[in-house]
Amino acid sequence: MLGKRYNINYLSRIPMVAAGKGDLTEPVDHTKSTERSDAEVIARAQHGDADAFRLLYEKHKRRVYSLCLRMTANTAEAEDLAQEAFLQLYRKIGTFRGESAFSTWLHRLSVNVVLMHLRKKSLPVVSLEENAPSGEDDSAKRDFGADDVALAGSIDRLQLQRAVDSLPPGYRMIFVLHDVEGYEHNEIARIAGCSVGNSKSQLHKARMKLRDLLKMNRAEKAGKSRAG
């Protein structure tokens, strides 16, 4: 028994989303369980309850921050944007009526915060063709006839993160919105102000570029292993 083995005397029940997936606090007490429900917490937050604000932050911080970090590829900017997203959430929470899922509402708000930021920085959000350095769009064609090593097996998460961070901003935006966050092309077209066809085309190019980056990374690793 862990508790007995380590002689733990002062533990409290932790309404925590551990490891980012699901609430691991068993509803031992149904009253407490009810208290912890999203609707209850949101209602409390709408009345300015500090605990409720913090609970909402704890539950959603990873997703919001990860979104900001993936879209900016910059830790300091991502922290500022996550902060801004939550502040906007708290300022507007009184207007949330529950017509949509709270998480959907928050993530849309977060995407808007990031898009506004990128526009302020004059980074082209959707004029994607120009974002890739010359010749990068031909990456797929280069593969044919070349010594083509497939990415067989699985893709390491950290390597994928780095590859995504290395994408040109426009490619990264579409990839994160579609493949990471699950937005549809018509939604991306609407919020980013581009055509559906453009969104599809840029997503495909982003994936091809990622494939190149991941293969390059594996080739470098293999080279190091041989040298070592």
Next chain:
Amino acid sequence: MTCVELQESLAEVEDGTTPEQRAHLRTCPACSALVNDLNLIINAAVGLQEAEEPSPRVWNSIETALKREGLIRPQKRAGSLAHSLFAGWTGRWLAPAAAMLLLSAALLVHNRMQTNTVSEQTAFTVPVPNPSDLNDNDLMQEVAENAPSMQAAYQANLQQVNESIRDAQAVVDESPNDEDARRSLLDAYQQKSMLFELAMDRSLP
């Protein structure tokens, strides 16, 4: 359909399931490998959704702003759940096992950074608790006894956090001075320590 046409068609039908695409893929190993790789990337992308933990200073800044703007009022219940949770992370009840896990991670990461320096010898004189002392079976046994309905959730979380540790550890091993990798490793250990704390919480009378 040529290889170039196949590739262009993937923007519209990404999984290669049109009759024309299928016909080409049956005879072209390079394009088959391409479609497989793209599917791997698509599947792995979902794993980035909650991959990062923000620094504690993010909440500190939010809280300061909320107070400044008068958006929050002081909590009424001194013993509320959230108060216990958030005061507790830096407080007296931080479970020894979880702390040991984090300490182990920090020391291990620290030691790896020092591999080529004189301080390495000093670092290795520090007794490093072994995270494996706190094995997963203990945790699952605790959950089974005190929260049987949560076994599946714990098992899934444990598996995920172990995979994160393994991934990050591999990168740290390869590049000991990589800041991002070390941070990821510590984050992963922090998540695991959280699981242990939750399980131990249930063991109380």
